[in-house]
Amino acid sequence: MPIDSNFEKSREAVDEEDGVTVWGPVDPPEKLGIHGTHVAVDFDICIADGACLEDCPVDVFSWVDTPDHPESEKKVQPAREDQCIDCMLCVDVCPVDAIDVDPGRAGRV
Numbered sequence: 001m002p003i004d005s006n007f008e009k010s011r012e013a014v015d016e017e018d019g020v021t022v023w024g025p026v027d028p029p030e031k032l033g034i035h036g037t038h039v040a041v042d043f044d045i046c047i048a049d050g051a052c053l054e055d056c057p058v059d060v061f062s063w064v065d066t067p068d069h070p071e072s073e074k075k076v077q078p079a080r081e082d083q084c085i086d087c088m089l090c091v092d093v094c095p096v097d098a099i100d101v102d103p104g105r106a107g108r109v
């Protein structure tokens with residue numbers, strides 16, 4: 001199942017990590033939520049493929065360790081989502097549709 005692009009309405013902001021908002025529910029290590037707002041990564045879908053991190057022209061993503069998560073033991077944090085230029089490359093290359101980018105969403109404040 002792809003990331004829910006309506007997460008701002010269907011979820012609540014429960015935390016902040018590396019300067020990005022975390023949208024719940026969160027119950028580590030199995031459930032980690034959606035990280036980021038303008039550039040949103042569903043950590044519970046991410047399989048650590050890494051194509052987004054390699055392809056992003058402005059280096060938005062950083063690896064973070066997520067030991068014991070059922071899908072993968074690391075994830076891509078959109079730590080510099082404020083740098084995003086909305087090229088949509090990351091959305092296109094993600095093999096599991098874990099990323100949603102929406103220029104209309106504000107990102108960190």
Ligand code: SF4
Nearest residue numbers: 056084085087088090
């Ligand atoms: S849309 Fe483009 S610039 Fe923005 S995070 Fe994805 S790859 Fe990077």
